[in-house]
Amino acid sequence: MSMRLYDLAADDERIRFSPYCWRIKMALAHKGLAAQTVPWRFTDKQAIASTGQGKVPVLVDDDQWLHESWDIALYLDRAYPDRPRLIPEGAVGETRFIKHWSETSLHPALFRLIVADIHSILAPQDRDYFRTTREKMLGRRLEEASENREADRVRLHTALEPLRRAVSGQLFIAGEGPAFADYIPFGALQWTRCVTTYDLLAPDDPVSLWFERMLDLYDGLGRHAPRPLSQGQGVKV
């Protein structure tokens, strides 16, 4: 068994920040599968051309090339049925709803706050591509994405409310142990953690307490991920 995961990297290739790649790194750890990660930049389209699209995560399992984090998770449960399930058998639709919630509610609320931070850590060859595509999404310049940070933080706090309630009464979204339903919003918050030097949430927010539990999983896989130390001062490893 030899797996390879194309994993979005900053200019400093130790910084790996894609929310979708984080879903899969946690998923592989959940299933006890090892994969060699390959640093990948937004403009490295050629390296993953055989998937017929231009985004990571891309997982290569022997000679199979897989893409789309959701499809990769379903694949891992199908191909490795004897290992702990990522998505419980009866929970595929419900987990898929959480993916849609994360992508339409949580990601946009975070994106405005961190998009300029992301741009500042990218490899030089990625910067134009990122600026052009993201300014089109935002309808404004990156530097103006979060003009009213206080209002954007309130918006984020509101967007997190279902997650906050879900993890107030129990350890993980899925229950006593984590599942792919947890790795999805974890990816979003880890995206933020890996590109910023500051915290967006209060330390006593139940979401923060859950995120700390997530960072501890798998020998601190998430916690040990390098992040920027402070603007222009290298990397915290």
Added chain:
Amino acid sequence: MSMRLYDLAADDERIRFSPYCWRIKMALAHKGLAAQTVPWRFTDKQAIASTGQGKVPVLVDDDQWLHESWDIALYLDRAYPDRPRLIPEGAVGETRFIKHWSETSLHPALFRLIVADIHSILAPQDRDYFRTTREKMLGRRLEEASENREADRVRLHTALEPLRRAVSGQLFIAGEGPAFADYIPFGALQWTRCVTTYDLLAPDDPVSLWFERMLDLYDGLGRHAPRPLSQGQGVKV
């Protein structure tokens, strides 16, 4: 087996509009269980006093008094394990997330738009109670709840996005067949349908198409629910 469900009613007791009661009416149908519904008004606290709280749904199964729609759903799966499960075994946490999403994102977006409609159909003895408690929640008068309906409709459209995506690729949130994960947001939209004379969603919205499928379930249980005909002109049955 003799079940009784206390079910929130308007002045015209045929109109039953509680989103939480609708969850349970659909849940009982899902499990093939019959219950006699008892019309209940906000101020009928005495009738359900033995539950130690003042809200419906309250389900009486033989001599057990149950309350809280989520707990009732868990109870029904536990007490009637041979009938179709409402919440698949591995999907409790994920379904609970959808409940929190519905209550913190969908309900508030709908509430502002329909709160004045609700007030207008209540029994006279419920009106003061409703106005006082709801104006406290809203921080303004009922009549001012939706001062900018166009903005509120846009907000609702945004709040529905995860549901829209979830039911675009498949028939129900839970997959090929409905589960409690579907009955939760169905309850919210049926709440709206049972108190208004107009539609809040475009007929070609995937959410509307899913809602139509939900209305068809169990011989049109939801579709045949009486609703106001038009302001001050009786009831459509």
